[in-house]
Amino acid sequence: MANVVFTEKASGGDAHMTFGNYSGGQDGAAAFAYLPGTGAGYDGTSWYLINSSYTQNKNPDLNNYGRQTLTHEIGHTLGLAHPGDYNAGEGNPSYKDASYGQDTRGYSVMSYWSESNTSQNFSKGGVEAYSSGPLMDDIAAIQKLYGANYSTRAGDTTYGFNSNTGRDFYSASSSSDKLVFSVWDGGGNDTLDFSGFTQNQKINLNEASFSDVGGMVGNVSIAQGVTVENAIGGSGNDLLIGNNAANVLKGGAGNDIIYGAGGADQLWGGSGSDTFVFAASTDSKPGAADQIMDFVSGLDKIDLTGITKGAGLHFVNAFTGAAGDAILTTSGGVSTLSVDFSGHGVADFLVSTVGQAAVSDIVA
Structure with a gap:
């Protein structure tokens, strides 16, 4: 959807992305990532919590929270921030911290807030479904950074x-x-x-x-x-x-x-x-x-x-x-x-x- 091509390599390159996991610490965060320009050795890296009590990231399957987390953190490494000025490591943010009404997971996987805030419902059979790919606002944002790719589908x-x-x-x-x-x-x-x-x-x-x-x-x-x-x-x-x-x-x-x-x-x-x-x-x-x-x-x-x-x-x-x-x-x-x-x-x-x-x- 954007003019970005992913190629798996061991190391090197001007825009290398590295994935890692950890089993504890990080104030209990489920995952975190560094935006481009953070600094050598940091930018382009994303980290995921995996331990016996937190297994969502171990199997990031279709529609589950781990898959959305993976997509969210990749968004950060490509340059996407949260839609508002909030972060899980800073206080106890809520939907009241949203900068605009559409800052929900109905519009963006980069959001923290439930789609119910925008009168949407992704629950079926009593199980919440999460997006496994970029949503409407994510597509607009990533295309603003890299340009729209019209060869996609x-x-x-x-x-x-x-x-x-x-x-x-x-x-x-x-x-x-x-x-x-x-x-x-x-x-x-x-x-x-x-x-x-x-x-x-x-x-x-x-x-x-x-x-x-x-x-x-x-x-x-x-x-x-x-x-x-x-x-x-x-x-x-x-x-x-x-x-x-x-x-x-x-x-x-x-x-x-x-x-x-x-x-x-x-x-x-x-x-x-x-x-x-x-x-x-x-x-x-x-x-x-x-x-x-x-x-x-x-x-x-x-x-x-x-x-x-x-x-x-x-x-x-x-x-x-x-x-x-x-x-x-x-x-x-x-x-x-x-x-x-x-x-x-x-x-x-x-x-x-x-x-x-x-x-x-x-x-x-």
């Missing part, structure tokens, strides 16, 4: 189920898995695949946004400057939120709400009663219209109330120049809804459905 990448990232913290294989990560992606056509989860989820594809995935809250985020094109929901009642790219959004089973936003999107509700939401006429316009790929009349709905504000539509055979005129046509099993919201006598909103739609399916 520059191809078509899938995160979650069916992951091809080669990273355990970006991957899921079971509904019981706990995902805590922030996406940095250099390009390609990318997908958040949370199809294996049964809980109700919120999946948001916008940069600098958070998603509620697999029964947790605010546990998946997308870093600033990243475009993820596609999302796949699970078997719960999911909310899928697109961005201004041409998204492919698949709700899966359950009664889903799908909002494509800008771009020419392909939308699948899946089984269940699904609602396709449009908040602005520009969300689906002639020349860049959305397609609802599996519409079932009587079960699914097209919700335009975000545009009409409850004023309704006037279904006509031809536009009259009145704002709110709508034409619904069907040919070969495909319905097309055209609406003149501006009152110029031509459609400024258009959406098509694979599967015949009826006037009663449109909420305005």
